[in-house]
Amino acid sequence: MPFTTTVITGATSGIGKETALALAKKDHAVYMLVRDMVKGESVKNELIELSRNKNIYVIYCDLADLRTVRDAALVLKSSLMSVNVLINNAGGIFSDYEKSQQGYEKTFAVNHLGHFLLVQHLLPLLERGQARIINVSSEAHRMGKPRLKDLEWKNSTYSAYAAYAAAKLYNIFFTRSLAVKYGPKGITAFALHPGLVSTNFGEGLTGANKTIMWLMRPFMTTPEEGAQTTIYLATAPRIDAKSGKYFKNMKVSNTSSKATDDAARNTLWDISIEMAELYL
């Protein structure tokens, strides 16, 4: 296999860390975008030792701060000619309504908007690398409603799970838009559900939200198992024809009917451009 350059978010923990390890073992050059450089360096050293691959790099990027997303992309553009795989894996759920650095609701900002801006900036590299963009979504998208007229939760009471489910629905909208818009440039895009996986996900939840997470624990798999569909999408040959699709257990799966709403996905794209405009 030719030399592969992979950029991944959220590789300091859980599913992303296992994905980065597996791809490093397959000789990918792995660029980890991390919000905590100390943790990032420590995980990088661990991955180098486990994979015997020294081509692992750490770049600062807090997805809740669009300025750092743009700056991370600039670093990548100054050091790389092309990117072959971009894995938008980082995500989070927040008990209370919180804002990103630019004042946007944080679940939306971290799970969607930061990755949206990252892709916009990396487009020339992704095109040169004929890249696969892999968006880690979730079965939670089935509960998600496109609430694009009230992203700031001014007209309803904030709910952690509703905000998360909507963000994971947006991951699928984003994937389908990427496939449609950038397919002609040779870029493909895939969304996936990793399974119910025992990671640090939901660690910061409190009260009833924490209890819900705790009740799911017995049904959870290991991060290594949770990484399998991402690894498959990053490495499987001949999957271009499936661009835009949603995967579970390494196979194409159906989505909720809401996820096929083209008008809503176009609105999400337009809103995202507007929200990220200052950093484009």
Ligand SMILES: NC(=O)c1ccc[n+]([C@@H]2O[C@H](COP(=O)([O-])OP(=O)(O)OC[C@H]3O[C@@H](n4cnc5c(N)ncnc54)[C@H](OP(=O)(O)O)[C@@H]3O)[C@@H](O)[C@H]2O)c1
């Ligand atoms: N676990 C599940 O059952 C499950 C199910 C469906 C979908 N997913 C999805 O899988 C993906 C990975 O989650 P996980 O389960 O592996 O959770 P995790 O162990 O909590 O890992 C989340 C990763 O995202 C990073 N991250 C969080 N906020 C960030 C920010 N503002 N900027 C940059 N990086 C940030 C974290 O960095 P730190 O190490 O600095 O915290 C960490 O590396 C998420 O998109 C999640 O929605 C998970």
